[in-house]
Amino acid sequence: MAPAGKDTHFGFRQVPLDDKQALVDDVFHSVARRYDLMNDLMSGGLHRLWKDTLVIAVDPPRDRPSADPAARAPARSFALLDVAGGTGDIAFRVAAAGGAGTRATVVDINADMLQVGKERAAERGLDDAIAFLEGNAEALPFPDRSYDAVTIAFGIRNVPRIDKALAEAHRVLRLGGRFLCLEFSAVDVPGLDALYDLYSFNVIPALGRAVVGDAEAYRYLVESIRRFPRPDAFAEMMRAAGFRRVAFQRMTGGIVALHSGWRL
Numbered sequence: 530m531a532p533a534g535k536d537t538h539f540g541f542r543q544v545p546l547d548d549k550q551a552l553v554d555d556v557f558h559s560v561a562r563r564y565d566l567m568n569d570l571m572s573g574g575l576h577r578l579w580k581d582t583l584v585i586a587v588d589p590p591r592d593r594p595s596a597d598p599a600a601r602a603p604a605r606s607f608a609l610l611d612v613a614g615g616t617g618d619i620a621f622r623v624a625a626a627g628g629a630g631t632r633a634t635v636v637d638i639n640a641d642m643l644q645v646g647k648e649r650a651a652e653r654g655l656d657d658a659i660a661f662l663e664g665n666a667e668a669l670p671f672p673d674r675s676y677d678a679v680t681i682a683f684g685i686r687n688v689p690r691i692d693k694a695l696a697e698a699h700r701v702l703r704l705g706g707r708f709l710c711l712e713f714s715a716v717d718v719p720g721l722d723a724l725y726d727l728y729s730f731n732v733i734p735a736l737g738r739a740v741v742g743d744a745e746a747y748r749y750l751v752e753s754i755r756r757f758p759r760p761d762a763f764a765e766m767m768r769a770a771g772f773r774r775v776a777f778q779r780m781t782g783g784i785v786a787l788h789s790g791w792r793l
């Protein structure tokens with residue numbers, strides 16, 4: 530329980546800290562079935578490039594192919610935890626990039642998002658490589674030092690207590706493991722910022738109404754981006770959680786940033 534009177538933001542509204550998660554959950558219950566389609570529509574497909582950059586940074590080990598069967602070497606095992614992984618997009622990409630030893634676990638607080646992911650995994654015959662599990666980023670249901678990499682894409686700004694989620698990501702990483710966080714950021718290109726605001730506050734909620742029948746859910750998503758810490762402030766939060774060699778790279782004029790830190 531948060532101390533009485535402790536508030537946080539839900540988009541541009543102030544809400545009691547303990548109420549935020551339920552409000553976030555309502556948003557993702559509402560959008561789950563159309564979530565992936567909306568990502569393509571809203572970003573014009575750009576989210577695929579941003580996620581590709583994340584997967585390149587995860588760099589799961591690959592099998593070594595060879596015409597000579599004796600020289601073929603399956604890659605070592607590699608365990609990824611994708612927190613707030615929703616419908617499994619990051620896990621599917623890492624599984625495709627990695628070798629036979631790559632395993633991914635998707636943990637998300639929302640059963641509807643996970644259900645869409647499970648159906649996609651079954652369609653692709655990836656049930657063995659990817660596990661879907663209900664859980665809270667603030668209290669991960671995994672032992673210490675159990676993953677080679679931990680990712681979170683467009684998820685952390687929805688978590689009420691970001692410091693707890695960062696501490697948990699650090700706790701479950703093996704020594705030498707990498708944490709990667711893809712999140713919307715602050716546009717830093719003059720001209721693009723005004724255009725981006727116009728698009729975000731007008732077009733995205735209208736798209737949400739047309740495609741999902743819920744403009745409010747997408748208004749929250751746009752507002753929550755504006756409330757998320759700037760990359761240098763977020764890098765400080767990562768250091769406070771124990772991550773080392775913390776760095777970030779802005780993409781597409783600062784629309785998103787890829788944050789990286791290591792457990793050393």
Ligand SMILES: C[S@@+](CC[C@H](N)C(=O)[O-])C[C@H]1O[C@@H](n2cnc3c(N)ncnc32)[C@H](O)[C@@H]1O
Nearest residue numbers: 557613614615637638639642665666682684687
């Ligand atoms: C914008 S979606 C991102 C989904 C996926 N990572 C992607 O990139 O497509 C945000 C996800 O965060 C999840 N989420 C929100 N709060 C959470 C929490 N406390 N713990 C775990 N997942 C959470 C939501 O249920 C939702 O699936």
